[in-house]
Each structure stands twice: as C-alpha cells, then as structure tokens.
Amino acid sequence: MSETISAAQAGTIALGDLTVNRIGLGTNRITNITDAHNLLKRALELGINFIDTAHYYGESEEGIGNALAPYDTGLVVATKGGATDASPQQLRRELEQSLKSLKKDQIDLYQLHRVDADIPLEVTMQALKSFQDEGLIKHIGLSEVTVEQLQQAMQVVPIVSVQNEYNVINRKHEALVDFCTQHQIVFIPWFPLGGLFGDTAKVEQRVANIASKLNVPTRQVALKWLLQRSPIILPIPGTLSPAHLEDNLRAATLELSEEDYAALSN
Incomplete structure (x- = not known):
C-alpha cells in the first residue's frame, strides 16, 4: 500500500472566512521556470492550498500565476x-x-511586508482598507510586527494573520504568538526551519537527538513543534525539492510526545 502524504493530515485553519490546510508553501525562492512550475503543481497534488509569496520576491508571483x-x-x-x-x-x-x-482579480490575503518607519501605521492601514473596500483584496495581514503594532492596526481594519520570523530556536515573538492565539489571528512563521546567519544549522542541532530517536529528518521535528506550539500557527516551509516538499508534509502525522515537545520548548 502506498504512503498517503497530504497537507490535509495537518488539519485546517481559518483565515477569516477562508479555510486552508495547516501546512502551506513559502515561495521566496520560486522563479518562473518549468521546475518551479512543476513543484507548485506537485504541492497542490499533495493537498497544499495555501501559498505565500510577495512582490519583493522577484519572479515568484509570475511563476505562480x-x-x-x-x-x-x-x-x-x-x-x-x-x-x-x-x-x-x-x-x-x-x-x-x-x-x-498572479493573474487574479482579487488577492485572497494581502500582507503589509514591513511597517514603514517614515509613514504612520494608521495611514498605511487606511490605504489597505481602501483597497479592500474596492474589492482588490479580500483579507489583510501583517508581517514583522509587535503586539502593539498589531493592536494599532486592528483599530483601523480587521487583521486575519501575522507573519513573523519564528522557529524552535528563534522565540523572540512568544508574546505575539500568545496574543494571536487568544484573538484567533493566524500566525505564519517565516523561516520555520531556520534561515540566515546559520540558523538552519542551529535548528537542526536543536532537534537532532529527537529526530534521531524517531528516525525522521530534522525538518519534520521542527515543523511538528510549530504545529503543537499553537493551533493558530500555519507553517510555510519553502523548498525547491519535491522530496523535501513531501518530507515537510510528513510532519503532519509525526508523533511528538509531550516530553519531547517540552524538551524543545524549554
């Protein structure tokens, strides 16, 4: 019997009135080439129905479209x-x-990539609200914000998601994760497997013993920890490898004991 691999095995999460499976795909390295197109199509075959990109990512949006x-x-x-x-x-x-x-008439979720220190946040959020009122975007999210900035934005327009850097070793946004959990705002951790400045190696080292014990790749343990951290977390690991894509989704069915979870959380 062939193994079933699907993002649906991670359960679902609500983004406003939208519902998606709880492991998505980050596309900061996706370009407009055939291999990237094939990876995107494979992601859909594997049940991924949340894809995150950005204008800043170069060819990513065009490749997706x-x-x-x-x-x-x-x-x-x-x-x-x-x-x-x-x-x-x-x-x-x-x-x-x-x-x-992207070849779309409306963006499902449009996120402010960074708060601009030169422009009052209320001005930026009013602009996004006006785009929403025009029907150009459906839902609004934020990226790299503090709890205070999130609260400030929420005074202007409903916020359905926050995307900040967060993983098993980078825990500076714990208070924000807790706030989002309390208010049912989806938290989308970028660099969920680590990122720049050697963080990927640090994540791998942090989870290595548990991954060895469970006989699974380190990426699965790191992603499973995020899934258990809070029900509002929606990891979006990026990859250019179909094999890594499947490995990431296997985190959904990984059994991480409370003891192992606690050991990684301390």
Missing part, C-alpha cells in the same frame, strides 16, 4: 507589499503588479 492560473477552488494565494516603501501610492502600484503577475 503562470503555473497555477486559473486557480483551483479553495486555493488561497497570499502575497505581500510594502517591503521598503509602504506609502499608499507605492502599495497601490505593487498591488496592481501583484494582481497582474
């Missing part, structure tokens, strides 16, 4: 704008470019 449009019903594509300039004028330009590249 060319590979997957017209989109399957139930597939949620999230993108981000305002990485270096969150003025209303620049956000509109980036949003219009994202819509064109």
